[in-house]
Amino acid sequence: MTAQVATSAHSNPLDLHGADRLDDVSRPTKHDDAWRYAPHDLLARLLFGSTTATAQQAPAVAVNRIPQLDGPRIVIVNGVIDVDQSQIAALPDGLRISTFAGSATEPTDPADDVDSGFAADAFLIAIERFGSGGVAIEVTDGHHLDVPIHLVDLVAPNQTRNTPSRSAVVRLGEKSSATIVETRIGTGPVFGGLNTRTSITLESNAALEHILLQNLPETQIHLGRVEVSQHAGSTLRAHSFNLGASYGRVAYEVHLLGAGGQADLSGLYFGTGAQTLDQQITVVHSARDCTSRQSYRGVLDDESTGVFNGGIDVRPGADGTDAQQSNDNLLLSDRAEANTQPRLEILADDVACKHGATVGQLDDSALYYLRTRGITANDARRLLIDAFASQAVDNIESDAVRAWIRARIGASHA
Amino acid sequence: MLMVENLSTSIGGTPILEGLDLSVGAGEVHAIMGPNGSGKSTFAHALAGRDGYEIGGTATLDGVDLLAMDPEARAAAGLFIGFQYPVEIPGVNNMYFLRTALNSVRRARGEEEIGARDFLAVAREAMELVEMKKDFLNRSVNAGFSGGEKKRNEILQMAIMRPRLALLDETDSGLDIDALQIIAAGVNSLRSPERSVVIITHYQRLLDYIKPDVVHVLVGGRIVDSGDHTLAHYLEDHGYANFVNHDPDSAPGRPLTGTAS
Ligand SMILES: Nc1ncnc2c1ncn2[C@@H]1O[C@H](COP(=O)(O)OP(=O)(O)O)[C@@H](O)[C@H]1O
Ligand SMILES: [Mg+2]
Numbered sequence: 001m002t003a004q005v006a007t008s009a010h011s012n013p014l015d016l017h018g019a020d021r022l023d024d025v026s027r028p029t030k031h032d033d034a035w036r037y038a039p040h041d042l043l044a045r046l047l048f049g050s051t052t053a054t055a056q057q058a059p060a061v062a063v064n065r066i067p068q069l070d071g072p073r074i075v076i077v078n079g080v081i082d083v084d085q086s087q088i089a090a091l092p093d094g095l096r097i098s099t100f101a102g103s104a105t106e107p108t109d110p111a112d113d114v115d116s117g118f119a120a121d122a123f124l125i126a127i128e129r130f131g132s133g134g135v136a137i138e139v140t141d142g143h144h145l146d147v148p149i150h151l152v153d154l155v156a157p158n159q160t161r162n163t164p165s166r167s168a169v170v171r172l173g174e175k176s177s178a179t180i181v182e183t184r185i186g187t188g189p190v191f192g193g194l195n196t197r198t199s200i201t202l203e204s205n206a207a208l209e210h211i212l213l214q215n216l217p218e219t220q221i222h223l224g225r226v227e228v229s230q231h232a233g234s235t236l237r238a239h240s241f242n243l244g245a246s247y248g249r250v251a252y253e254v255h256l257l258g259a260g261g262q263a264d265l266s267g268l269y270f271g272t273g274a275q276t277l278d279q280q281i282t283v284v285h286s287a288r289d290c291t292s293r294q295s296y297r298g299v300l301d302d303e304s305t306g307v308f309n310g311g312i313d314v315r316p317g318a319d320g321t322d323a324q325q326s327n328d329n330l331l332l333s334d335r336a337e338a339n340t341q342p343r344l345e346i347l348a349d350d351v352a353c354k355h356g357a358t359v360g361q362l363d364d365s366a367l368y369y370l371r372t373r374g375i376t377a378n379d380a381r382r383l384l385i386d387a388f389a390s391q392a393v394d395n396i397e398s399d400a401v402r403a404w405i406r407a408r409i410g411a412s413h414a
Numbered sequence: 415m416l417m418v419e420n421l422s423t424s425i426g427g428t429p430i431l432e433g434l435d436l437s438v439g440a441g442e443v444h445a446i447m448g449p450n451g452s453g454k455s456t457f458a459h460a461l462a463g464r465d466g467y468e469i470g471g472t473a474t475l476d477g478v479d480l481l482a483m484d485p486e487a488r489a490a491a492g493l494f495i496g497f498q499y500p501v502e503i504p505g506v507n508n509m510y511f512l513r514t515a516l517n518s519v520r521r522a523r524g525e526e527e528i529g530a531r532d533f534l535a536v537a538r539e540a541m542e543l544v545e546m547k548k549d550f551l552n553r554s555v556n557a558g559f560s561g562g563e564k565k566r567n568e569i570l571q572m573a574i575m576r577p578r579l580a581l582l583d584e585t586d587s588g589l590d591i592d593a594l595q596i597i598a599a600g601v602n603s604l605r606s607p608e609r610s611v612v613i614i615t616h617y618q619r620l621l622d623y624i625k626p627d628v629v630h631v632l633v634g635g636r637i638v639d640s641g642d643h644t645l646a647h648y649l650e651d652h653g654y655a656n657f658v659n660h661d662p663d664s665a666p667g668r669p670l671t672g673t674a675s
Contacts, residue, residue: 364465369501370511372462373571374489374519383514387505387554 022046026122034121034280037307037339039247042221046163046193048130071147072097077154079132079164085152094143094176101133118227118253119282127165127197134167137180141173141203148179148211148401155184155220157192163221165195172206172234179209179398184224184244186216193221193245200227202234204258209237209397213408215244218273225251232258232287239396240267241405242277251280256290256318266295268392270409271304271336282311285348289320297392298329299385300336311343312355318348325355330388332362415440415610416579421471422635423453423460430456432635433471438579441607445621446614447646448632449654454614455498457632458583462495463488475579489515490522492578496568496585498614502556508567509551512537512574519575540573544600561588569600580604581612586620598623618646633657 027043028035072095075085081099088097139145151168172178184194194216202208216222222245228236242248254263269277283292298306308327329338340357362384370380389409396402416438423431430453438444448454460467463485473480478491503511516536517527528536537551544566556564565585572580582601586594601611601624613624621629621643629645630637631654638657639645 363501363503365501366503368464368485369497369503370515371485372489372495372497373511373515373575374486374522375515376486376518377484379514379518383506383511384503387503390505 022048022122022126026125028121033341034251034309037276037278037305038249039221039276042191042247045191046195046221047161048126048163048165048195071149073150073152074135075152075154076135076164076166078156078161079166081133081135082154092145092147094140095145095149095178096136096138096140097149098136099133100136117255123165123195123223124197124225126163127167127195131165131167131197134169136169137171139172139176139178139206141176143173143176145176145178148181148398151180151182153182153184153194153196155186155192155194155216156188157186157190157220159190162190162192163195166197168196168198170198170200170208172200172202172208174203175205176203177207179211179401181211181213181401183213184216184222186220186244188217189219191219193223195223196225198224198226200229200236202228202230202236202261204231205233206231207235207237210239211396211401211405212238212240212242212250213405214240214242214248214250215408216248217244218246218275220245222248222250224249225253228252228254228263230254230256230258230261230263230290233260234258235262236264237395237397238263238265238267239392239405240265240279241392241409242267242269242279243409245277246274247276247278249278249280252282254283254292256283256285256287256292259288259290261287261290263290263292264295265293266392266395267297268389268409269296269298269300269306270389271298271300271306272302274303276305276307278307278309280307280309282313282343283323284313284315285318285321285323286315287318290318291322292324294325294327295391296327297389298327298338299332299389300329300338301332303333303335305336306338307341308339308357309341309343310355312345312353313343314346314348314351314353316347319350321346321348321351321353323351323353327357328388329357329359330362330385331359332385415442416473416475416612418461418473419471421457421460421473422469423456424468425456425466427468430635431460434632434636436612436630436637438610438612440610441605442627443605443611443613443624445626445629445643445646446612446632446637447616447618447629447649449616449658452632452654453635454616454632455583458495458498458581458614461488461493461581486518487522489575489577490519494572494575494577494580496565496572496580496582498583498587500556500559500564500568502554502559504554504557506555507551508553508555509537511555512551512571515571516574536574540570543573543603544569545596546570562590562593565589565597566593566600569597573600573604576604577609579610579612581614583614584616585613586615586617594620595623618650621646631657 030036072091073087075082214222240250242250252265263283267279271277279296281294294310296308300306306329310325312323314321327340338359342355366384367380393406418436421431421434461473475491475493480488513533520527546566585597626643629641631639
């Protein structure tokens, strides 16, 4: 279904209802596996189009900086770079940041080498057709950036343009390394959303730590896709924290194109109220001797729904693949729901592939044990929830980022 | 200090404890012995406040009604239970757990909390007591601990919490003689006129190292006999056969050796 859209994306623009709304034909439906748990009625209300909102019109919001790290920062308000709040002057050696308008995949833009083999969907096409532009980040060969690059999206929807669509294109040159943190926050009571695409290319032996913190208000919808092309010997460590929005979608598609690549993806989703937090993860092994890990944990309270749809796709010739996937869910309420769907397709030899999923509740005997030591029922619950969630936070490399994420998770679920 | 009267406990309508009486004075060490399944652990958990019991009778600590309180409030009131089966809690750091526990009871008592640095000194001292290696503090609570390490962790917690009444449920089972001596030395060093200890065991072995003031026999959900430490030796030699199916309201189930308390 989505593949058909992909082939027609460039040659045959979508038929749109009005100027900026995806029509009923283009939008995915419940019958698309990848969109089964999406709120289709709300998706129909998303208004794309090149936003007229500017940074100046957006309410002044104190953008969340990473304490102790005042490094490169790109602040994007309603899809438009906010120069005042950004910090892209005096960049460290080996780092180039530029901005572009429109789609990131047109021939003139800085990302013409983006791998086009990624599955498309209507929202990707919305970015291509109506995207407000974005940012290109390039780390030159052999450079190691020790300060994280922070990309902050702020969404403040208005009635006519409620869903900014923007791109980020990241390229790490050979043997370079960097950490990129993407934070998505929003404000205001108006319905809306954020539609993003981050296209990452890791050249041989490059290493990237990519952290995505989605914390939009519950009036909004988050559609975030991350595409990664990895060349030989490169390493990706991705950590997503899917916390906010009424529907929070985080999609990673990783293509291991060169031998010996490593993709280590982990994530935490923490649902309350009626949230649906949807992780759509696919790793494609196209080369020999690559390793991939998908390790996702969900904590689901109230009537929230967690979705993990995880694919391991081992193409012919990708011998020596070592791929693992796990999805563990902690249900804090009997109205909460966890949905796990593994998709494995293995067409190579000598492949080690493991996957597993669990759904559990807080351990009553552990709660009791903690309480007999004087710890209140509330604190005991928090201690156990933190213990479950901490695995996703513990393996963030940067101390400062880890502490900051920890604080943000604590703050949004106090 | 601890006063238990006519305590009854049933689970889903099945009676486990049926009118248990026990009185432990300040500074005393009592032992409760009894065959498997006689209700020893149930007694410990009924005092600690585990969910799922139907409970009758009374239990007070320093005159405070334990049975009306949440488990955490019982801990704040000075009760400590050493678990027969300590619970593994992966992902919760032992040191953090111990400090949170201590500060929780201090807060509940209106006392000042202890900072991380001062706590380290408290923890170090307690660890020496049970000859525990430093890396214990950095591991998850009981996770992957050997049987003996778990039991030592219980005594470590007792040493840090400094309870008014410690009830140790089979802290000796599964220990080799060296570990047993470490545990016994730890408990003995915590004996004081302000602290009482109840030791649940079904071997007299531990009682060679921790000499009890009173030994009780728990059979069929009741204390059927009480005596001095020689009662433990009698049980070791003769088992519980004479107490089983014995009506405790008639004559004692053994030759009179000790003094009933
Ligand atoms: N959760 C439970 N549900 C039903 N029966 C139980 C439960 N826990 C204990 N029992 C029963 O209560 C009795 C006493 O158990 P327990 O207190 O563990 O004995 P002890 O510690 O003396 O070996 C046993 O017959 C046991 O099977
Ligand atoms: Mg027992």
